[in-house]
Amino acid sequence: MADLSRRNLLRWTAMAPLAGATMAVAGKVGKPLVEPTVSDLARQRLQQLHLPNVPLVTHEGKKVMFYDDLIQGKVVTLNFFFAKCDEVCPLVTANLAKVQKLLGADLGTKLFMYSFTLKPEEDDVDAIRRYREMHHARPGWTFLTGKLEDLEKIRKGIGFTYPDPKIDGDKTQHIGNVRYGNEPLMLWGSCPGMARTQFVAESISWMIRPEGNSGPGAL
Numbered sequence: 001m002a003d004l005s006r007r008n009l010l011r012w013t014a015m016a017p018l019a020g021a022t023m024a025v026a027g028k029v030g031k032p033l034v035e036p037t038v039s040d041l042a043r044q045r046l047q048q049l050h051l052p053n054v055p056l057v058t059h060e061g062k063k064v065m066f067y068d069d070l071i072q073g074k075v076v077t078l079n080f081f082f083a084k085c086d087e088v089c090p091l092v093t094a095n096l097a098k099v100q101k102l103l104g105a106d107l108g109t110k111l112f113m114y115s116f117t118l119k120p121e122e123d124d125v126d127a128i129r130r131y132r133e134m135h136h137a138r139p140g141w142t143f144l145t146g147k148l149e150d151l152e153k154i155r156k157g158i159g160f161t162y163p164d165p166k167i168d169g170d171k172t173q174h175i176g177n178v179r180y181g182n183e184p185l186m187l188w189g190s191c192p193g194m195a196r197t198q199f200v201a202e203s204i205s206w207m208i209r210p211e212g213n214s215g216p217g218a219l
Contacts, residue, residue, distance in 0.1 A: 025200070039132075043186055047072075051183075052156040054150035058114075059129040059143040066154060071183050075111045075207045078179040079193055082119040083131040088176035092193030095200065097135045102123055102201035108140025110208050116154060118171050124215045159190075180205040 001043040047053075053067035064070060079096070081089040093115070100107050107113065115132075117123035123131075136145070145151075155161065159177045162168040180203065181188035187210060191203050205215075 006075045039168040039186075043184075045079070046186055050159075052157050054146065054153055056144045056146040056150065057125060059125060059132050061125045066146075066150075070112070070114055073184055075113070075182045076180065077113045077204055078116070078154075078181075079114075079177070080116050080118050080155060080160060081131070082117050082171060083123050083127045084119075085172075087172060088174070088194070092176045092178070095115055095129075095134045095194055095197055096141075097137065098197045098202045099204070100138050100141055102197065103204065106205070106208055107138060111140070111204065113137075113141040114218055115141070116151055117143070117145045118150060118151070118155070120148050178204075180204045180207055182210060186212060 045162070047067055051067045053065050055064055056064050056070075058064060070076065071083045077096075079092060081093055083089075095111050098117075100113065103111060105109055116120065123145050125145060128145050132141070132143045160177065160179070160180045162173070162175075167173050176193040177190050178200065179188065179190045187207055189203065191200055193200075
């Protein structure tokens with residue numbers, strides 16, 4: 001397992017909310033035009049660059065859009081796997097299964113976990129459903145598949161890449177990190193998927209309560 005590149009990590013951790021933005025209202029009498037704030041524009045730009053609104057399919061066979069249905073307005077975790085993996089995938093998934101217990105009632109209400117296959121040509125709906133059941137995922141943790149090109153857009157958009165194209169194309173070398181974020185506040189971070197369970201849960205819970213963390217993950 002490898003950490004995110006320094007460039008990707010710095011780029012994402014720097015995406016904090018822009019303070020001090022004001023709402024400007026202009027236009028003709030009776031037809032006010034509300035101009036987007038600096039924060040609105042920054043959030044839109046972040047979505048365009050890193051959170052592609054591509055179609056996916058859940059482990060329940062439901063069709064969803066990545067940004068519109070999974071990310072927008074939510075606190076989320078994102079990671080990649082493939083079902084027939086004998087290396088990092090089952091270890092990360094097993095660790096996240098422990099994390100979900102620490103998150104308690106927040107999972108599925110204040111936080112949503114998403115796991116995306118790297119091999120959609122092998123991992124159809126039945127395969128990801130069985131994989132999810134094997135790891136005893138609770139409601140609020142969704143596994144997804146789709147077209148390879150769309151999943152690659154997500155992987156590259158959130159920065160889970162290697163500089164070397166040869167290594168980047170080798171699925172057995174994929175980065176076993178977890179991206180977590182508060183989309184409305186534009187707060188994003190990441191941690192190794194096999195880090196200490198309590199550390200992962202605490203890191204995620206910061207996104208739920210950025211103003212003063214306390215709760216199941218704050219250990």
